[in-house]
Amino acid sequence: MTGTGGAGPRPRSAWWREGAVTATAFVLCLLGGVAQVDDTFSAPPANAYVIAVVSCAALTARHRAPLAALAATTASGVLVPLLGLLLSPPIVAPAVITAYSYSLTARTERRAVGAVALASLVLLAASTPLSGGLSWQDASRMTSVAAAVLVAGVLGHSVRNRRAYLAAVEERALRAEKSRDSEARRRVAEERVRIARELHDLVAHQITLANAQATVAAHLFDSRPEQTRKSLGQLVETTGHALDELRATVGLLRQSGDAAVPAEPAPGLSGLPVLLESFRRAGLEVSVHQEGTARPLPPGVDLTAFRIVQEALTNVTKHAGSGSARVRLDWSRERVTLTVADDGGGPRSASRPAGPPDRPPPGYGLIGMRERATAVGGHLSAGGRPEGGFLVRAQLPVPPAKDRTRPADGAAAGESTDDGKAGDTP
Numbered sequence: 001m002t003g004t005g006g007a008g009p010r011p012r013s014a015w016w017r018e019g020a021v022t023a024t025a026f027v028l029c030l031l032g033g034v035a036q037v038d039d040t041f042s043a044p045p046a047n048a049y050v051i052a053v054v055s056c057a058a059l060t061a062r063h064r065a066p067l068a069a070l071a072a073t074t075a076s077g078v079l080v081p082l083l084g085l086l087l088s089p090p091i092v093a094p095a096v097i098t099a100y101s102y103s104l105t106a107r108t109e110r111r112a113v114g115a116v117a118l119a120s121l122v123l124l125a126a127s128t129p130l131s132g133g134l135s136w137q138d139a140s141r142m143t144s145v146a147a148a149v150l151v152a153g154v155l156g157h158s159v160r161n162r163r164a165y166l167a168a169v170e171e172r173a174l175r176a177e178k179s180r181d182s183e184a185r186r187r188v189a190e191e192r193v194r195i196a197r198e199l200h201d202l203v204a205h206q207i208t209l210a211n212a213q214a215t216v217a218a219h220l221f222d223s224r225p226e227q228t229r230k231s232l233g234q235l236v237e238t239t240g241h242a243l244d245e246l247r248a249t250v251g252l253l254r255q256s257g258d259a260a261v262p263a264e265p266a267p268g269l270s271g272l273p274v275l276l277e278s279f280r281r282a283g284l285e286v287s288v289h290q291e292g293t294a295r296p297l298p299p300g301v302d303l304t305a306f307r308i309v310q311e312a313l314t315n316v317t318k319h320a321g322s323g324s325a326r327v328r329l330d331w332s333r334e335r336v337t338l339t340v341a342d343d344g345g346g347p348r349s350a351s352r353p354a355g356p357p358d359r360p361p362p363g364y365g366l367i368g369m370r371e372r373a374t375a376v377g378g379h380l381s382a383g384g385r386p387e388g389g390f391l392v393r394a395q396l397p398v399p400p401a402k403d404r405t406r407p408a409d410g411a412a413a414g415e416s417t418d419d420g421k422a423g424d425t426p
Contacts, residue, residue: 032091105154116153268302292331
């Protein structure tokens, strides 16, 4: 059967299909008129042609008005005995077809069942002999007439459920595909943000150190050549480290089929002494103080702690106008608190560290630190100190302590390079 008629022209194949269905119903009506009431067979009488024409004309409206078509074809079936014809399944073929069509397109299942059942009962009553005994041939014919309409209704309902099931499966598949696409886009966006943070942290850190070392070399070029040579050597080393880290980070963007790049372990608090030494070579005096018993951190938290200290000290070098900074690590049962403070430049806002008036506003350093802390379940705050300077404080979660006797490598090493200032607190 074709779908319900709607706006717009119907395809040519639909017209051919409708013509074939109508012609088949017309032929079946005429064949039903061959059998007479007295169980004899003869050519279809004129009444059979009338029934065939009327019922098949109503059949053409079953897509636009399926309920009206079902009522019209059922009424034509009721007229069959009144016109002296034998009511049999072939002659009610149009009613069978419209019962199928209505079950296929009814708005609710209850309406379809009610309409088809009523049509079946009406035809059953019309086929009942009004006089004489009820033979087994009459009972068989009555049952077949009523059953043909009911079976057509059940078949239409089954086809409708099947189509609804396939449509639901297709819709779920489309939703699943859309959700996969959105999940892929979300992961790509998260990866871009992660790589952007890494690039910002390492570029800002290394370029700041390189700028400070180049500034020292330019200042001492005439008066202290040996110190200038040393600063230039440190500048070469710093830029070499920057290139190595850039190469490792950009290597994450390579396709899966590209040549593998040797992976280096992600930095953590164990690399804190080397980090602080790089700032000291650039002219920033950094002191470290630790409270509590340190313990190893998960890789993500360890990397976050390292990057926060790195970015905070980089901001001190770029914006503070101070030659010293203090780093403090407070270890507790559930978290480690990192504090980086300086005394230069006076109080500043949390989102925009102060700098010279002609310097462009700072970038995404503080935003990146907050995002990193939030990503591992921590919290970061930054702002000016009442007594002057700037302070960055991050609280990061740590796993339950298993061994409280062994301090973390980075913190222990950091205390060993304290230069006598371990007691300073922000």
